Structure formats: C-alpha cells, structure tokens
Amino acid sequence: MASDLSPPRSPVRPVEVDRSSPVPLYFQVASRLQELIEAGEIGVGARIENEVDLAERLGVSRPTTRRAIQYLVERGMLVRKRGVGTQVVHPKVRRPVELSSLYDDLVTADRKPRTEVLQLKVIPAPAEVAEALELSPGTEVTWIERLRYAGGEPLALMHNAIPLGLIHLEADDLARHGLYELLRRAGYQPRIATQVIGARSANAAEARTLQEKRGASLLTMTRTAWDVSGRALEYGSHVYRASRYSFELNLSAG
Amino acid sequence: MASDLSPPRSPVRPVEVDRSSPVPLYFQVASRLQELIEAGEIGVGARIENEVDLAERLGVSRPTTRRAIQYLVERGMLVRKRGVGTQVVHPKVRRPVELSSLYDDLVTADRKPRTEVLQLKVIPAPAEVAEALELSPGTEVTWIERLRYAGGEPLALMHNAIPLGLIHLEADDLARHGLYELLRRAGYQPRIATQVIGARSANAAEARTLQEKRGASLLTMTRTAWDVSGRALEYGSHVYRASRYSFELNLSAG
C-alpha cells in the first residue's frame, strides 16, 4: 500500500520489457526510467518505486532492476539512500555525463572553423615533447603548426607532435579535419588526457599571427592524450586569443 | 592449463579475503588487486586470471569477483574484452580517478596558503550572480572578497556570492579555512560545478592588489556549484596571477 509521504512516490506506469530484443533487459529498464524522468513524469525529488516492487511489476529479477537503477545513479540522474529509497535528482545536476570528451570541437560547434597548416614536417622531438610522449629524447615525431580561424578571424595557434608510425598526415587532411578526427579515423581513440591551462602575454610573432596587440593576454593549453592501452597519441601546445575564447567545463565530485 | 600467450597471465598469488571484516568482500578483492597492480606485480598489459578461476581460488562467488573487477574497470585500471580477458591498463592512463573534486585546494596542497578577507557583507545579487544562482534579481546574498597568498606572495583575488540562509560566515573562519571546507562543515557538499576559464589583462586596481604590472595576464575563472539535490551553493569569480598559477586537469572520454 502506498504511504503518504511528502515527496510523492510516482508509480512509473507503463514500463514493459521486450525479452525478444537483443538489448539487455537492464538497459531497457534504465532507458524507460530515463525517459519517464526526462519527460517529467517522475518529478524532481520524487522517490521511485522500490527495487523489489519495481522488479516484480516489470517481471524481471531484482538484480536486473538494481543494475538499471545503478546505471542511472552513475550518470547522476538518481540518488539512493539505504533505508530510504531512490530519488530523482535536480536536472541541473545531471550535466556531467559527457564532461569527458576531448574536443578541439568546441569550435566546430557553431562557429565556422577554418584551418591553415603553417608547418608539417618530421623533426627530432624536443626534450619537453619527448618527455610528454614518453619517447627517448631525439626520437622523430611529426610536427604540426596550425592556425585556426573561427568566423573569419584567427582564434588559436596550435602546435602538435604525433609519434611517427601512428598516422600519415597530409596538409590537405589537416586543413579539412580536426586532428582528433583524423586520429580516430586511423583507429586511435583518445581516451585520457592531461591538460594544463594557463595564460601569458603574446610575444610579437604571436600577436602578429593572431591579429592581436603585442602583450595581449593569451590562454595557453598544453595537453598529452593517450588511448585506452596507454599509448601516447598526441602532444599539443596551443595558444588562444583570450578575447575570443574560453574553456568551459563541468565538474562532478565524488 | 595455462597457455603461452605473449602477455603473460599473472597468477595473482596471495590474495585472501577476511569474512569477519565489515569491509565488503568485493571491495577487499578490488583493493588487493589494485595493490598488486600498483606494485607492478601484475605488469602492464598482462591479463589477470579469468573471473571464474579467480573466484574459485579466493573462495568467493563469481558475482563478487565481477563486481571487484568492474570497480577497477570503472576507475580505468583494467579493460575487459568478452572472449578475450581482462588486461591491466598502462598506469599513465589511470589518473582520472579524481578529476572530479572541486578544490580551491590546489593551493593548499603544498604551498603555504594564507587568506585575507577584504570584504564580507550582504548585498542584493547583481544580475549575473542572480542568474548563476537561479535567484530572482535583487535577492540578497553574502558577498565575499578574499585575497589568497601562497608562499608569502599574492596569488588570487576571489569574489564569491553565497545564498543567504545557507551558512553564517565570519571573517575569522574565512581567513582560516577554505570556503568549500566551511560549506561542507555546514552540511553542504558541492557535487557539480560549471566553470569557465579564460584570461584577460589586469586593470590598475587588480595589478596593485596582486603585485603585478598593469596589463599583466590574469587567469580568470567563474564557477557555480550545486549540491546533489540541485541547490545552488556558490558563485565565484576569481582572477589568478598567470605567472604563478595554472589549472591542471585530467580528462577521460566515455
């Protein structure tokens, strides 16, 4: 019997599972729940049905139900408390699902990007680069210098080093596609990266290239990216015009 | 019988579980595995024993073993492939465990922090702040201006707004503790935040306060933080001396 508690317990009506589908049951359940939550049918703060009842009503086992709920907990849509129940979390809090993608593509989003390849050659890795990529000093790498425009204006000056043998790069490809896209296409999926974001003033050459005044503030970002097996894919050292660019990130704790 | 495959299959020797301990079995198993991996006893790239055998040898059920392994997979130490096995991932790739904490405390880590409270008062929220905290324009908030030193030198000028009623702040407390520590102590745990990181040049007042030259590059960071229930906890607008500070982050892609 439903008790009368202040956060109403929504009944989660028409959820059914399709056992002939190749989609795992737990995922079907999670998806249905997610739909109901996003459609607002299970209002924020409301407690969902308890595991045991939900499982019984859907005709699946409790572990399957648990796994579905766990899945949504992990992406921040639900919170569980032992002895209490499972609540829907405020939507604003549900963002950080994809905090984690690595994109040059902040640009690609809405502004018209254009890339000019200033340099493309093979050089012995400078000490800093070799260390970042975990190569012996002097190992050769592909070295790229690109100037990226957005909306017709220069936005960033980007230097990258890529270990030889990973991928063969043509200036043409680089002009038309992002580096990460090219890497992915060659079968290398960046999974982990460490970034350092800082700022400094533009020197004369940078100011000229980026059409800024000398001494203008620049955002700097250096990054090393690895694939899932720990192979270093890329080292990058970029400077952005602070007047036109900023980093936006979503963090989640615990 | 162990086959002879190029990545050697480590035997994961002396792992035992303590059933009288209050620590969950799956967590004991995960911890032991993690130790072995971090001590290098299961070398990078090596496959660990398969679930079934491991479970049997430890005297726990397969679901428990699975859960332990899953736990390490989620924090990026292991990779599993159906039909193949479970491999240890390169250590460099294991970082992003705690990308997710919100800290002022980058500073507190090793450098001696000191905080000077320049302002502490209640004011109607400016438009930008009100929007960030999802308050009606003009709602009163606690407004703080702090100057943070590290190693005897000024490092950052920080402005924060906190909704009234959350917490009563004293200049004394703020001088001795981080804002997040005070919030946590009052029972408010920041869970989600959105940050924007940019750069600009210091104006005269900022330069004076931070002991920089006028026009020096500053790193800027504005942030809004929410707790798990979606309540807005804090809005912050900080500027850092770019010559002394940078943001370091670890990203991981889904």
Added chain:
DNA sequence: TTTTTTAGTTTGTCAGGACAAAGTATTGAC
C-alpha cells in the same frame, strides 16, 4: 512530554547456477 525500544521499509552484499555472445585457436576440407 521526552526518550528508548521495537518493528517495518529499503537498499547493500553475497551465493550459486544457467545460458548467450564474442573472441581465439584448432581442425578439417579444398
């Protein structure tokens, strides 16, 4: 009235078993 005890609810942990799906290695046919 206030505090303590008790009972009830709900999630957390764990076992053991069964079959499916995805790879890998071996075998057999051509």
Added chain:
DNA sequence: GTCAATACTTTGTCCTGACAAACTAAAAAA
C-alpha cells in the same frame, strides 16, 4: 597452403534466494 567450420575460452546477462545494514516511524517506557 588457404579458407571455412568447429571447439574452446572468457566475459555478459539473468535468475532465485538469503541475510545484513541503514534509516524511518510508530509504540512503549520513563
């Protein structure tokens, strides 16, 4: 020798069942 079929290994999904731990709320005792 090359290619396809087969067997094997390993993780993925799912079930039933049981008890423990945390929390809430009601009942009992002070």
